[in-house]
Amino acid sequence: MSSNREIENLIELMAKLPGLGPRSARRAVLHLIRKRALLLTPLADAMQEVAATARECLNCGNVGTGDVCDICTSEKRATGELCVVEDVADLWAMERSGVFKGRYHVLGGTLSALDAVGPDSLRIPRLIDRIASEHITEVILALNATVEGQTTAHYIADQLEGQVRLTSLAQGVPIGGELDYLDDGTISAALRARKEF
Amino acid sequence: MSSNREIENLIELMAKLPGLGPRSARRAVLHLIRKRALLLTPLADAMQEVAATARECLNCGNVGTGDVCDICTSEKRATGELCVVEDVADLWAMERSGVFKGRYHVLGGTLSALDAVGPDSLRIPRLIDRIASEHITEVILALNATVEGQTTAHYIADQLEGQVRLTSLAQGVPIGGELDYLDDGTISAALRARKEF
Numbered sequence: 504m505s506s507n508r509e510i511e512n513l514i515e516l517m518a519k520l521p522g523l524g525p526r527s528a529r530r531a532v533l534h535l536i537r538k539r540a541l542l543l544t545p546l547a548d549a550m551q552e553v554a555a556t557a558r559e560c561l562n563c564g565n566v567g568t569g570d571v572c573d574i575c576t577s578e579k580r581a582t583g584e585l586c587v588v589e590d591v592a593d594l595w596a597m598e599r600s601g602v603f604k605g606r607y608h609v610l611g612g613t614l615s616a617l618d619a620v621g622p623d624s625l626r627i628p629r630l631i632d633r634i635a636s637e638h639i640t641e642v643i644l645a646l647n648a649t650v651e652g653q654t655t656a657h658y659i660a661d662q663l664e665g666q667v668r669l670t671s672l673a674q675g676v677p678i679g680g681e682l683d684y685l686d687d688g689t690i691s692a693a694l695r696a697r698k699e700f
Numbered sequence: 701m702s703s704n705r706e707i708e709n710l711i712e713l714m715a716k717l718p719g720l721g722p723r724s725a726r727r728a729v730l731h732l733i734r735k736r737a738l739l740l741t742p743l744a745d746a747m748q749e750v751a752a753t754a755r756e757c758l759n760c761g762n763v764g765t766g767d768v769c770d771i772c773t774s775e776k777r778a779t780g781e782l783c784v785v786e787d788v789a790d791l792w793a794m795e796r797s798g799v800f801k802g803r804y805h806v807l808g809g810t811l812s813a814l815d816a817v818g819p820d821s822l823r824i825p826r827l828i829d830r831i832a833s834e835h836i837t838e839v840i841l842a843l844n845a846t847v848e849g850q851t852t853a854h855y856i857a858d859q860l861e862g863q864v865r866l867t868s869l870a871q872g873v874p875i876g877g878e879l880d881y882l883d884d885g886t887i888s889a890a891l892r893a894r895k896e897f
Binding site: 507509510512513516517519520521522523527529530531532533534535536539542543544545546547549550551552553554556557566567568572573590591592595 | 717742
């Protein structure tokens with residue numbers, strides 16, 4: 504391969520990133536070496552900074568630089584709405600849409616009997632605590648529309664029943680979606696949830 | 701997006717790597733944050749090390765950690781054969797095959813009138829110097845089988861004619877290749893270069 508241990512080591516580490524294999528890692532490393540001042544050094548610095556500062560929010564499970572993340576500390580976000588998501592990536596996706604003004608609760612996965620993931624490994628006890636301590640009036644279950652996501656949503660709904668208003672994201676045809684390319688499940692969900700035009 | 705400037709900055713830089721877009725950069729950064737000790741810190745260190753040490757070999761254009769790369773300094777590789785490639789990635793590909801025992805010369809691109817790339821920007825003068833100083837007996841033109849690669853190969857062949865044995869990589873059906881999936885050019889090249897069975 505390359506004639507050199509340091510470069511070989513960097514290629515091996517890069518190949519462990521999701522979405523990169525050995526070939527694309529080599530391409531990326533060559534690109535980095537060519538753009539040393541513009542990309543390699545800033546990237547190394549940015550990684551070191553994130554490695555030193557990034558931590559999980561003790562309250563909601565989001566990733567931030569303090570013990571409690573910016574969303575949890577912001578008074579503006581104390582709307583009484585709490586959006587439950589599986590993963591930090593889902594939280595970021597919700598934030599990109601820019602519509603939700605409340606706070607989040609990141610479960611960190613879904614319930615799974617096979618993988619021995621129970622409620623205690625999913626930050627569900629903390630969710631129940633937060634309902635009271637943060638005066639939550641509505642919990643929006645924004646879990647993925649997969650079997651695991653929906654099982655977890657039902658479990659949480661059982662736990663919180665009667666304490667708070669429970670909602671979930673609407674299911675139907677995605678914006679820009681073409682019927683011909685949608686699966687049967689989505690079409691029948693959209694048909695069941697049809698509304699006046 | 702993320703609630704946090706440092707993480708946002710890292711995502712932006714990662715998205716500049718070839719093969720990664722904004723979405724896969726976000727996925728990679730989340731993966732890195734989750735595997736901080738195992739991946740993020742070692743990767744940051746490896747990048748810093750490469751940024752500090754990697755440089756172009758003054759002799760052949762390969763990437764290494766000294767002024768002259770390991771292949772150029774190794775006496776074992778002084779076989780009198782010199783393999784001319786376009787790019788460091790091509791050199792690495794040749795080395796992976798493990799068959800070639802001589803030295804390399806990396807041009808750093810191909811001749812291009814449109815992009816104003818002339819022989820002087822391509823390390824061609826250095827190639828001509830090396831023929832004499834390293835007692836080269838054979839130059840293997842391992843340029844890509846593209847119009848630009850072959851134009852450059854012809855130019856180099858003109859320059860070196862009579863001084864040294866000139867060869868190029870064989871063209872034909874790749875190992876494991878199916879005729880049905882090959883382009884017409886490859887099939888006709890393989891037919892022209894057919895040999896006794």
